[in-house]
Amino acid sequence: MATYDSLFSSLGLEEWCAQSESTAPMSMDALMAQANGNENAATSLWDLPFPSMDSLNKACGSFPQSRELTRGLESGFLSIKDTLSIILDPVTQPLSWALDGALNVMLNTPWFIVIPLLLLVVLGVTRSFKLVVFVGIAFSLLAFIDHYDYAMQTLSIILVCAFICVLLGVPIGILMSRSDLMQRITIPILDMLQTLPPFVYLIPLIFLFSVTESKLYGIAIILYAIVPVIRLTNLGIRLVDKDVIEAANAFGMTDRQKLFRVQVPLALPNIMAGVNQTIMMSLAMVVIASLVSAPGLGVLVLRGIRNLELGVGLVAGLGIVILAVILDRVTKASLARIDSSQSR
């Protein structure tokens, strides 16, 4: 006798209910109640349960329990998994190659070539010697405490993922800025990507790809980090001065000319702010992705947690902070350089 018996009888569904007594294993609640021997105790109105799937199931055996929902989702995912990975595997394979290649090159090139090369890149994008000195000291410090390899692994994963984010994100942002429909469709997806807890990305990915493949963490990082560059590209292009666009139209620019000569250059400060955010978010995710075998400083953090090795965890965490400061300063400095060249 359950609370909602009368509901089903008034709807004339008793027969349908009687067809199958619940085949699902007994729930914990039911077991407890049985053990306590008060299965059929009369319930007062005060204890009226919400008409949830489980309580309706009690009244009618044919009504699905809520555990069927999660199970259905799981079996649904597993049944499309094979076809999905037939498509996704080859499409994402280049990501694996890029990540493996970058890790390989980064680690097999001697430090006395890699560090000066990185410093040259910093000089190239920021034109600031002060920053070059700072980055040089930071790298030397990391190398001195024997974290060079880990730091370089993390760095190369971030650079590859951020590059792909920009490669995909900027065109998506441009499309969004040109069509309101596209914007309406994309924004909820971006909102979801941004609010979904980072661990949740990993669950379906583990089913789709093997944990030994580097694209698994690559995809997780890209999904997490691509949002700001898309958003800020869209915003930047939409914020371009209407008067300038009107002038471009009045002088007969084609849409293409308008995009590459006016909109993208004028949106560049915003796009670069998006790139900065994307890089910082890749760094956040690359640590979490060490759960699914992403190499780098995150592995040490994970070891610190798992084995309660306080020192290892803290030093690796500090290394991540240093890396974060480097990446942030360098991207911000190059952003400032772009800003000042067209400030009005």
Added chain:
Amino acid sequence: MSDEKEIKVSIRNLYKIFGDDPEAMIDHVKNGMSKTELQEKYNHVLGLNDINIDMRSGDITVIMGLSGSGKSTLIRHLNRLIEPTAGEIYMDDEDVLACSQERLRTIRREHMSMVFQKFALLPHNSVLENAGMALSVRGYKVDEFEADANKWLDRVGLSGNGGLYPHQLSGGMQQRVGIARALASNSPVMLMDEAFSALDPLIRTDMQDLLLDLQSELKKTVIFITHDLDESLKLADHLVILKDGFVVQQGNPQDILMRPNDPYIIDFISDINRARVLKVHSVMKPGSIEPEQHDGEVDWKDNLESVIARSEGNTSNVFRVMRDGEQIGTFTMKALVKALVPTDASADRISA
């Protein structure tokens, strides 16, 4: 006079209605529904109402009106930055409103250039690249248009500033770049949307002089939008006064000053310095008969101020009005004094 020049651009029965369903409103407007009635009954805004203007080649046509009169909307119809609800615009007998996007782009690139109130230069391009924008849009490289762009920068008084960026220039200089950009496109028609309204009064006067100077040499068809009556009287060969989206009066500015046909315009012109704006030929009595007694000759294009200075205030003076060495009329100081009183002059015409 302007009558001899051919018509370059002409606007015929142009209507613009803003709202959800402008097509359905056009009949109401054609049947004489007013702007306020349309707004109240159907929630549509009447932007332009039956505009007919002929713009002659080599003239400066000034379209003047206060804010909200539809003047900026009107000029944007000429190169179709705004699409009309109904009507035609002909440029050299071609209907601009009916042509394809491809043809429209060619017209914008080669036949109509535009100068904007807020300059609208590309902030990330140098002054030189901005001046050559029209050419670079057509596909020329920097070294191909550099000479041309520099020539026009020199002409507007910006020699040697080609390497700077727009934000390094003052407002007046930025607008000079805007004018150089329009001139470098080498288009016969130049649209100027409140081009000088954002500038200081002194710089504005400079720019007006620059425009007149350029115009005497280049003879473009200039369509100039302004809300400033003094500016319009200084520049206009043909003056169109716009109010609430319709043309109140259009014609030679001298005619409008002497024969305003609407209380709105009388209000408008009551504050200006008539002695400086009115010319001798608008006040003279036409005729080639030499007066028995005269105190000298004045040119037909002199303004009244200079005649007052010459007569030293003697109101009994009579002058012969000369044009290219021939007398075309006589000019009495009495008529001059009469013409200086705005309400009298216009009341005269209205009652007549």
